[in-house]
Amino acid sequence: MSISAIKPGWWQQPLHKDEKIWIWVAFTWCILITLIMPWWHIYGDQNPSQEYYKITTEAFDQLTDKFIEKYKVGEDEGLPVVEPPPNSDIFLRGEQWQWTPVLKLKAGSTYRLHLSSIDTLHGLSIYPIVMNFEAVPGYDYVLTMTPGKPGVYNIICNEFCGLGHHAMSGKIIVE
Ligand SMILES: [Cu+2]
Numbered sequence: 001m002s003i004s005a006i007k008p009g010w011w012q013q014p015l016h017k018d019e020k021i022w023i024w025v026a027f028t029w030c031i032l033i034t035l036i037m038p039w040w041h042i043y044g045d046q047n048p049s050q051e052y053y054k055i056t057t058e059a060f061d062q063l064t065d066k067f068i069e070k071y072k073v074g075e076d077e078g079l080p081v082v083e084p085p086p087n088s089d090i091f092l093r094g095e096q097w098q099w100t101p102v103l104k105l106k107a108g109s110t111y112r113l114h115l116s117s118i119d120t121l122h123g124l125s126i127y128p129i130v131m132n133f134e135a136v137p138g139y140d141y142v143l144t145m146t147p148g149k150p151g152v153y154n155i156i157c158n159e160f161c162g163l164g165h166h167a168m169s170g171k172i173i174v175e
Pocket residue numbers: 122123157158159160161162165166168
């Protein structure tokens with residue numbers, strides 16, 4: 001059997017004009033959305049701060065306790081409610097299975113939120129604005145944030161962390 005006896009398959013046919021157009025449309029779109037990623041990293045105004053430090057879980061635990069002790073104003077469903085002064089360093093501790101404390105913040109003020117976990121990996125998910133960050137044991141993740149709109153923002157954990165994961169919630173109150 002010679003080569004010429006093989007009938008050409010569809011992959012050997014020249015491209016139809018419509019196919020060529022679609023390949024160029026898809027290719028251009030790929031290039032465009034690839035370029036948007038670095039562009040948005042520079043010009044987007046929702047980028048998390050690239051600031052984190054190594055810290056032991058014990059040290060972070062103690063810092064959060066001290067923070068709570070200093071600025072505690074009440075309790076909400078068993079969790080301490082903390083009202084720190086505007087433009088200060090604030091702490092949020094993830095642990096099985098709660099976010100401590102409940103933070104009471106002022107809209108328009110800037111805070112340095114120290115986020116970490118003292119046991120396993122937790123996912124900080126703030127609703128209804130749907131912003132997600134990771135609480136990693138051993139790392140103090142510093143998020144510089146300026147709450148805009150007053151309201152109650154619920155926090156859930158979006159990283160499966162064990163039996164009580166589904167009940168792991170917290171709160172940020174912005175006034
Ligand atoms: Cu969880």
